[in-house]
Amino acid sequence: MEVSCAFPTSLSSPDDIALAETLGYDRAWVYDTPQQSPDVWMTLALAAERTDRIGLGPGVLVPSLRHPMVNAAGTATLAALAPGRVAVSFGTGFTGRRAMGYRAITWRFMEDYIRAYRGLLRGEVVEWEGARMRMLHPDGHSPARPVEVPVLVGALGPKGDAVARELGDGLYATLQTPAFMTEYSWAAYLLWGTVLDEGEAVDTERVRAAGGPGWALAYHGGYEFGGPEAVRSLPGGDAWMDVVERASDDERHLAVHAGHCVELNDADRAAWDAGGHVLLDDATISGTRDEVRRKIDDLAGRGVTEIVYQPCGPDTRRELERFLDAARSVAAV
CATH class of the missing domain: 3.20.20.30 (Luciferase-like domain)
Structure with a gap:
């Protein structure tokens, strides 16, 4: 390989x-x-x-x-x-x-x-x-x-x-x-x-910065391919949707994709803080x-x-x- x-x-x-x-x-x-x-x-x-x-x-x-x-x-x-x-x-x-x-x-x-x-x-x-x-x-x-x-x-x-x-x-x-x-x-x-280092928790600031942008794809992709309900079924999904839905329909894609694969946007941070970080293991190779x-x-x-x-x-x-x-x-x- x-x-x-x-x-x-x-x-x-x-x-x-x-x-x-x-x-x-x-x-x-x-x-x-x-x-x-x-x-x-x-x-x-x-x-x-x-x-x-x-x-x-x-x-x-x-x-x-x-x-x-x-x-x-x-x-x-x-x-x-x-x-x-x-x-x-x-x-x-x-x-x-x-x-x-x-x-x-x-x-x-x-x-x-x-x-x-x-x-x-x-x-x-x-x-x-x-x-x-x-x-x-x-x-x-x-x-x-x-x-x-x-x-x-x-x-x-x-x-x-x-x-x-x-x-x-x-x-x-x-x-x-x-x-x-x-x-x-x-x-x-x-x-x-x-x-991760041995014993390192997944909800630390280092892990959020290093693993978070990849983890957020679960929400970005879920929204694009499955719609709001697919996101709401995820841990922290309601918090993510609450932020995204503040944007108007014709600019919602900007709220979804801001920071994509680089950093967490406002919706991503809301989902992470609401417990979404528990998905890190499933959503990434962490x-x-x-x-x-x-x-x-x-x-x-x-x-x-x-x-x-x-x-x-x-x-x-x-x-x-x-x-x-x-x-x-x-x-x-």
Whole structure:
């Protein structure tokens, strides 16, 4: 199993990725969330200049945010800066769309987009939005086509599975481990959590800062996919909804996604303080070193071939070091 990391793209991400390389992580993914992050391609280019070995890629690109030519050109540029180290993943848009008030894109759009994107990287003439086009980059403006870069697809259901099998080189999943994951030779799984010291309580300020942003996904995802009642069924869910419902209907998504994967927003803090922290163990890969190790081992049994850990909180080095120690102990057994 490969052990990779992810970062909610920030101005510190290039240095964080350089640190992850020093520690021994296999790959670093950064998020395509323009409503709260710097540009993903600029960040990856800076990371490429500061590293030599670690794999790099956007995880995940949201097709509706850019024309396929733009992402093809960005991919080719990164491949020139970090040859042999680039992989790309695509998703239908959770925070990348929902935090701006949109729903996820359709799988039909995803299929057409990836087909056009991959055709461009091969140097083909493709059709997009009724026009025919290809990459016209002269020598010195891009690597020669074809540009060979593996593509992972963020899929949890049968439609996504079909697109991943036809057009992808692997699977990129989070929050769930679909049964078909075992059928992929490359299955990356994005996760959150923190390694606890022996006897450390889960309701401490350190644990809240380091484990809380990942824990909050239970509420963010519950609301987006199951509605208010799904959230109210969770510990602290009433407190979470009370805060979110103060926002008007047309701006409620802003209250839901503020601080997403970075810090707890007002609703998240209310839920945590109302007892929601008891979900930390179920909602994240948190626990003592041995407990985290067992959880990672369980993920391997479900078909995960690459775990992608996103550290949170003020001490990135501590989180990366402690998690990698637990993860590498699985590989050593």
